[in-house]
Amino acid sequence: MSNGATSHISYLDVDRKYKGPLSFLNWLWSIDHKRIGVMYLYTAFLFFLVAVGIGVCIKLEKMYPGQQYFDPDTYNRLFTTHSVIMIFLFIIPALPSIFGNFFLPLMIGAKDVSFPRINLLSYWVYLLGALIALSGLFFHIPEGHWIGGANTGWTFTPPYSTQEGAAAVSTTLLAAFILGWGTILTGINFIVTIHRMRAPGLTWFKLPLFVWASYATSWITVLATPVVGITLMLQVLERFMPIGWFDPAKGGDPILFQHMFWIYSHPAVYVMILPAMGAVTEIIAVFSQRTIFGYKAIAFSSIGIAAVGYFVWAHHMFLVGMSETAQFVFSFFTFLVAIPTAIKVFNWTATLYKGSIKLDPPMLFALAFIFNFSIGGLTGLFLGALSVDVHLHDTDFVVAHFHYTMFGGGGFGLFAAVHYWYPKMFGRMYNMLLAKISFWVLFIGFNTLYIPMFLLGLMGMPRRYHDYVSRPYFDDLQKLSSIGAMILATGVILMLFNWAFHTKRGKKVGDNPWNGKTLEWQTQTPPVLFNFDEIPIVTKGPYDYGDDHEGSDKK
Amino acid sequence: MDKKEFISETFGAASTLAEKTDFAFWFIFGVSLVSLIGITCFMIFCCIRYSRKRNPVATNIHGNVILETLWTVIPTILVMFMFWFGWEGYRYSKVVPEGAFLINVTASKWSWTFEYPRSDGGKMKYASAQNIPSAADERMAGSKKESQAMVVPINTPIRINLFSKDVVHSFFVPNFRVKADAMPKPSIDTPNYLWFEATKLGLFDFHCTEYCGVGHSQMSGFVKVVSKDDFKIWLKNKSEESILIQKNNPGFVIWETNGCASCHSNDGDNTNKLGPSFKGLLKRKRNVRNPDGSETKDIVADFEYVKESILFPKRKVVSGFQNVMTAQDLTDEEIKQVFEYLKTIQD
Numbered sequence: 001m002s003n004g005a006t007s008h009i010s011y012l013d014v015d016r017k018y019k020g021p022l023s024f025l026n027w028l029w030s031i032d033h034k035r036i037g038v039m040y041l042y043t044a045f046l047f048f049l050v051a052v053g054i055g056v057c058i059k060l061e062k063m064y065p066g067q068q069y070f071d072p073d074t075y076n077r078l079f080t081t082h083s084v085i086m087i088f089l090f091i092i093p094a095l096p097s098i099f100g101n102f103f104l105p106l107m108i109g110a111k112d113v114s115f116p117r118i119n120l121l122s123y124w125v126y127l128l129g130a131l132i133a134l135s136g137l138f139f140h141i142p143e144g145h146w147i148g149g150a151n152t153g154w155t156f157t158p159p160y161s162t163q164e165g166a167a168a169v170s171t172t173l174l175a176a177f178i179l180g181w182g183t184i185l186t187g188i189n190f191i192v193t194i195h196r197m198r199a200p201g202l203t204w205f206k207l208p209l210f211v212w213a214s215y216a217t218s219w220i221t222v223l224a225t226p227v228v229g230i231t232l233m234l235q236v237l238e239r240f241m242p243i244g245w246f247d248p249a250k251g252g253d254p255i256l257f258q259h260m261f262w263i264y265s266h267p268a269v270y271v272m273i274l275p276a277m278g279a280v281t282e283i284i285a286v287f288s289q290r291t292i293f294g295y296k297a298i299a300f301s302s303i304g305i306a307a308v309g310y311f312v313w314a315h316h317m318f319l320v321g322m323s324e325t326a327q328f329v330f331s332f333f334t335f336l337v338a339i340p341t342a343i344k345v346f347n348w349t350a351t352l353y354k355g356s357i358k359l360d361p362p363m364l365f366a367l368a369f370i371f372n373f374s375i376g377g378l379t380g381l382f383l384g385a386l387s388v389d390v391h392l393h394d395t396d397f398v399v400a401h402f403h404y405t406m407f408g409g410g411g412f413g414l415f416a417a418v419h420y421w422y423p424k425m426f427g428r429m430y431n432m433l434l435a436k437i438s439f440w441v442l443f444i445g446f447n448t449l450y451i452p453m454f455l456l457g458l459m460g461m462p463r464r465y466h467d468y469v470s471r472p473y474f475d476d477l478q479k480l481s482s483i484g485a486m487i488l489a490t491g492v493i494l495m496l497f498n499w500a501f502h503t504k505r506g507k508k509v510g511d512n513p514w515n516g517k518t519l520e521w522q523t524q525t526p527p528v529l530f531n532f533d534e535i536p537i538v539t540k541g542p543y544d545y546g547d548d549h550e551g552s553d554k555k
Numbered sequence: 556m557d558k559k560e561f562i563s564e565t566f567g568a569a570s571t572l573a574e575k576t577d578f579a580f581w582f583i584f585g586v587s588l589v590s591l592i593g594i595t596c597f598m599i600f601c602c603i604r605y606s607r608k609r610n611p612v613a614t615n616i617h618g619n620v621i622l623e624t625l626w627t628v629i630p631t632i633l634v635m636f637m638f639w640f641g642w643e644g645y646r647y648s649k650v651v652p653e654g655a656f657l658i659n660v661t662a663s664k665w666s667w668t669f670e671y672p673r674s675d676g677g678k679m680k681y682a683s684a685q686n687i688p689s690a691a692d693e694r695m696a697g698s699k700k701e702s703q704a705m706v707v708p709i710n711t712p713i714r715i716n717l718f719s720k721d722v723v724h725s726f727f728v729p730n731f732r733v734k735a736d737a738m739p740k741p742s743i744d745t746p747n748y749l750w751f752e753a754t755k756l757g758l759f760d761f762h763c764t765e766y767c768g769v770g771h772s773q774m775s776g777f778v779k780v781v782s783k784d785d786f787k788i789w790l791k792n793k794s795e796e797s798i799l800i801q802k803n804n805p806g807f808v809i810w811e812t813n814g815c816a817s818c819h820s821n822d823g824d825n826t827n828k829l830g831p832s833f834k835g836l837l838k839r840k841r842n843v844r845n846p847d848g849s850e851t852k853d854i855v856a857d858f859e860y861v862k863e864s865i866l867f868p869k870r871k872v873v874s875g876f877q878n879v880m881t882a883q884d885l886t887d888e889e890i891k892q893v894f895e896y897l898k899t900i901q902d
Contacts, residue, residue, distance in 0.1 A: 072769040073877060142877055143844075153766050159739060160722035160767060248739045254723060255738070288605075290613035294623055319725060319736045321747035324649060328642060335634040342630045343623075349594055350622070352601035354614040359602060367598055374594055378587035381634065385583060385641025387576045387648060391732040394725060394764035459566060460729025462764040465772035545615055 008533070010427060010526040011035060031116035034527060036123050037102030038425060041418075043127065044094045045496060051085040052492050054078050059449070059485035062478055065468055073142055075466040076151040081137065083154035084172060088179050089130050091410050092268060095275035096183070096221070097126070099417050100190055100214045102425060106520035107208045109199025109538065111530040114192040118185050125182035133175035140165030153464060155261065156235065158246035158254045166239050173232040180225040183271075187221035190214055199519070201538035205299070208518045208542040209292065212299040213278025216306040220267045220274075224310070228264030231257065255320050262313035270309045272406055273373075274302055276413025277344060280366045283420050284348050286516045287363035288355025291543040294347040301340035308337045318389050327386055334384035341377050345370060360514070361435035365416030368443050372408025376401060379454065397457025400450040408446055415442070418499065423513050427526040428506030434498045442491030448484030452477040518542045569755040569780070570731035572648050577732070579640035586633055648733065651750040655712035658705070662717070662724035662737040662763065664881050665770025665829075666817035669705050673794045681797065682811045683776035704777035705761070706793075708786035709753050716746040720814070721881050725765035728778055730755075736765055753780040769879055770817060770829060806896025809889055818880070821900050830880065831873050834900050836861075843871040850874065861897065862890050 009016075011034045015026045027035055057078055061068050070078060101119065105112055113119050141148035150172040152161040161169055194215050198207070234245050235257065244250025246257040285292045292298065314322060314330040348370055357363070379401040382388045392398060423429050453461075456477050461468060468474065512521040517540070523532050568577050604610070659670040667683035683703055707713050717726055717737035726749070727734040735749040763774030781789065801808050810816055810833070818830035825832055831841070840853040846869060854860065854871070863870055868880035885893070 072772065076766075076769065076771075143875075151768075157723055157766070163722065164768070288613060289607075291615045291617055293616055294618045297618070297623060319734055319747075320723075321736065321738060321745075324646070327645065331641060331645075332638055335638045338634050339627065339631055343627060345594060346623075346626045349597050349601070350616075350619075352598060352605065354610070354616060355601065355605050356607045356610050356613040357602050357605050358607045367602070370598065371595055374591055378591060381583050381587060381637055382580065385579050385637050385644075387572075387641050387644025387732070388580050388583065389641070390645065390648060390734050391576055391580075391729070393734055394727070460727065460760065460762065462727065462762045462772075464766040466769075467772040545613060 008524060008528045010524065011529050012427070012526055014529050029120075031112075031120045032529060033101050033105050033112050033116065033119060034425075034531075036119055037098050037100075039123055040093065040097040040101060040126070041425075043130070044090050044098060047085050047089040047130065048094075049492070049496060051082050051090060052489055054082040054085070056485050056489045058082060059482040061466065062468070063482035064479070065475060067467065070466075072466040073151065074145065076153075076464075077147075077149045079464060080150050080153050080172075084133060084150070084176075086406075087154055087268075087272075088176050089133065091272045091406055091414075092183060093126055093179070093186075095279065095410070095414050095417065096190070096214060096217055096271070097123075097186055099210070099279060099421060100186070100217075100275065103421065103520050104190060104193060104211060104214055105197065106523070106527060106531055107211050107518055107542075108194065108197060108202055109519050109532065109536045110193065110197035111532070111535075113189050114196055115189050119189055122182045122185035122189070125178060125185065129175045129177075129179035129182060132178060133172055136168045136171035136175065139171055140168035155265075156232070156257075158235065158238075158252070158257050159248060162235065162238055162247045170236045170239060173236050177229050177232050177236075180229045183221045184225050187218035187225075190218040191222065194218075199536050199538050202519075205296065206538055206541050207299075209281040209295070209298050209302075210275070210278035213274045213281070213302050216302040217271050217274045220271050220306050220309070224264045224267040227260060228268075231260040231264070234260075255317070255322075258317045258320060259314065262316045263310075266313040266316065267306070267309045269402075269405070270305055272410040273413075274305065276369065276410045276417070277302070279417035279420065280348065280369050280413050282516075282518065283362045283366040283416055284351050285543040286420075286514050287360060287366070288352055288357050289515065290351065290355045290545050291541070292347070293350040293353070294343075295541070295543075297343055298347050301343045304340040305337060308333060308340070312337055315384060315389070318386060319393055331384055331386050335381070338377065338381060338384070345374055345377070360419075361430075361432065361439055362416050362420035362514075364436065364439045365412050365419060368439070369409060369412040369416060372404055372412055372446070376404030376406075376409050379404065392457055394463055395457035396453040396461045396463055399463045400453035400457060403450050403453075408450070412442075412446075415495065420514070421520075422499065423509040424520060424525050424527075426503045426506070427508060428502055428504070429509050429513065430498045430502040430506055434494065438491050438494035438498060440491075441487060441494060445484050445487030445489070445491050449481050449488050450484070452481040452484070456481070517544055567730055567755070568732070569757070569759060570733070570751040570753050572644065572751055573730065573732040573754075575644040575647055579637070579644050582640055583637050586637070648749065651714045651748070652712040652752075655714040655750055656708070657714045657716065658707070659716050659718065660705075660726060660737070661720060662726070662767075662774070663720035663814040664722065664768055664817075664879075665763075665774045666814040667705075667726075667761075667763075667774065667776060668812045668814070671790060671793075673797075674791070675794075677794075677798075679790075679794045679797045680808070680812045681793070682814070682816055704758065704779035706779045706781060706786065706789050707753055708783045709756055709780050711783065711786075712750055712752045714748060714750045716748050718746055722767050723765045724763050724767050724774065726761060727764040728759055728761045730759045731778075734764060753778075756780050756782065769877065773817070804896060804899075805889075806892040806894070809885065809893050810896060813883055813885070815883075830876055833897055835902075836897055837901055842874040844874060844878075846870060858891075858894050861894055862887075865890055865893070 011032055018026060027039060061070050061075055137147050137149040139148055148168055150168045152164055152169055194211060238245050238247060244252035246252040246254050248254060281292060281298055311333040312330055314326060315334045318327060383392055383401060419435060511525045519536060522536060568574055661668045668680060671679045673679045717735055719737040719739040721739060724737040725734060726737060731751045733749045733751050735747050738747055757780055759778045761776055761778055763771060818828055820828055820832045821834055823832045823834040836856050840855055842850055842852045843854055844850055865883050865885055868882055869878055872878045
């Protein structure tokens with residue numbers, strides 16, 4: 001194992017001598033998993049920035065009752081574009097593809113993933129899908145506007161979606177289909193890599209928990225994505241052929257679409273959150289400088305969430321008029337998912353106990369993850385309970401709930417991961433103070449934005465409303481929420497600036513700035529082209545801070 | 556309206572189901588709040604007590620069987636209770652008591668139509684109020700739009716069958732804690748339904764909660780809960796009125812109950828309207844867009860134009876308006892009646 005200050009050429013600099021106008025091809029053509037990860041990082045956060053901007057537009061429109069800046073049609077396109085970018089271009093690919101790609105091989109002591117060329121292909125497929133998705137914006141342009149796009153919401157619920165702007169909606173559906181291929185390929189790659197490429201001595205229960213989470217995630221992507229792929233294609237075909245799968249006017253069944261859509265899209269929620277949980281687990285152990293509490297419980301709960309997550313999809317459609325037996329079963333399974341999730345939260349907090357905690361930016365984001373995700377998970381209980389769901393379904397409560405899990409959870413987990421692994425990826429450190437400031441701005445903005453939406457939803461404010469009935473207090477909460485959106489956007493800009501500015505200008509760091517015990521910290525920072533000078537032989541667990549500390553229980 | 560009044564109006568339970576739903580809600584709320592506060596306080600405590608300054612060397616604890624069993628079993632029991640309370644309330648909301656009063660509610664882009672049984676066995680139909688600027692103002696002013704509320708008697712089980720003419724809509728009355736999707740189906744043998752028993756007099760908002768396009772946020776209205784006696788009188792009067800209007804002005808009824816009114820006004824007021832007003836329709840010259848994108852200028856509407864616009868709304872779209880109208884499935888006879896009605900509102 002290479003420890004200390006080694007000075008081999010890092011993966012960032014291997015092609016230093018080929019500077020020229022085409023040097024970007026050294027990246028675009030590279031089959032190095034680390035470079036692919038970095039490309040995903042830049043691409044995904046570019047889309048994130050765009051979608052945050054659109055999100056702010058949505059909140060500005062809702063700041064006061066009545067029409068402010070956008071007419072209803074534009075508003076509908078805005079929230080559709082916001083969700084399509086956030087879900088398909090950002091949060092689904094972000095954590096698995098950025099950090100899965102970069103760190104999975106490093107963490108298991110491998111030189112690369114099993115299929116490096118397929119890995120590059122999946123990035124290209126992602127890029128192609130993204131371009132097609134964005135090209136949809138130039139179809140279906142209404143009179144007097146300069147930009148169009150799909151206006152169906154990301155759920156594409158027929159028959160509304162089959163009657164609206166054919167070109168734009170079909171393009172978006174096609175893009176989602178293509179993006180699905182990218183994630184399937186990545187998933188297969190990771191599964192094979194974890195099975196076949198682990199370093200000698202690295203048994204399953206010595207794997208870092210991020211690897212376990214990635215493993216569970218990969219299985220979800222591989223098994224669930226084909227279902228949504230074929231469903232979206234059926235809807236595209238329905239437009240251009242006289243076949244009625246989903247449109248009742250053609251003899252189809254709109255509920256069938258919703259079932260097939262959510263069979264994927266519910267497990268997809270765990271694609272968004274599981275890797276974030278994995279990253280947070282790593283961070284909490286490292287910044288507490290102690291072993292994780294309940295390693296096996298966390299590993300198995302990842303698998304448990306992935307497995308049970310397949311049997312809860314219909315809780316997105318409790319109101320369509322399903323049989324009561326189906327309602328009973330789906331509500332029951334929904335509550336079962338709560339249990340492994342709760343176990344994870346308890347294990348993380350227990351890991352803090354008697355640790356040696358340092359509140360560096362990654363840890364702040366990880367703790368905020370636990371807080372936000374707890375709110376997201378607990379409000380999920382309201383929506384899982386049938387009678388309460390009837391009241392809250394399709395209101396702002398739901399919007400707040402899934403933003404707490406996807407953004408407060410998945411997003412903050414991702415930000416924590418970037419702050420944690422940034423020095424490893426670039427060999428340099430961002431500005432600590434600015435990172436802490438941007439954390440607090442983000443945290444305050446996020447909660448100011450979404451807590452009022454819980455209350456609005458309880459009062460009966462439906463989601464996807466361009467305009468709302470003016471009432472005292474209603475208006476105040478909407479305004480508060482919009483102000484939160486602006487604070488949040490400020491935080492995002494600060495944070496992204498901090499990262500972008502310091503990739504080449506930041507202070508250089510040593511090989512192991514956080515004193516991590518997992519394998520990726522046991523090699524040079526930033527890593528060499530093939531990760532390790534020699535493949536390490538693993539004898540210790542991933543969070544082995546030694547049992548020789550004073551007062552430790554010798555287990 | 557003072558604060559207390561407002562809160563009871565927006566959160567306030569106003570149906571028998573609402574009490575059950577709220578019980579489940581507060582149970583989950585209590586458990587969640589305690590858990591959240593517990594987790595947060597513990598995290599903060601650890602960050603302070605076990606900071607690197609105070610506790611430079613960590614203690615490695617790999618697990619604790621008793622603790623882990625406890626925090627698996629206790630949440631399991633709690634969520635099972637949540638599940639059961641939710642299920643019980645839901646079952647209550649799905650078993651309609653015998654003899655419930657039936658109202659058929661039909662959604663279309665972007666309006667609601669209510670159909671009541673008349674005492675003589677016929678049907679009485681009218682459309683919901685459109686484009687409500689402010690529920691609070693309406694309540695205080697008691698303006699004419701209140702007459703287009705869905706009127707129901709207090710302490711009486713009401714069953715609502717939900718239909719949709721075009722896309723999926725959803726009927727939601729926050730104070731009653733009821734909501735169900737209105738599904739479009741080729742043949743509606745088992746429509747989706749909900750039932751409630753109102754326990755408070757007054758006006759309550761309802762909303763469309765399934766995204767349905769540009770007019771989605773305008774699909775709101777009122778439920779008006781009245782005493783049983785008032786309801787009988789109202790139903791009788793409204794029935795007589797509807798028979799009379801139907802006889803004298805069938806075109807008006809079609810305009811109102813087919814959702815035309817949600818986008819086309821009959822008084823020239825275009826506030827919040829997606830289509831051109833019907834007032835003066837037969838006199839105005841207008842420019843229209845053809846399907847191939849070309850424009851035809853200075854068309855004056857005649858019967859053929861009106862008929863084409865009802866049956867094939869995408870063929871001629873008046874400039875300045877969006878191509879969003881759904882084709883209306885009216886018979887020739889009905890179109891003639893509409894045309895007769897249009898003639899009466901030209902000045």
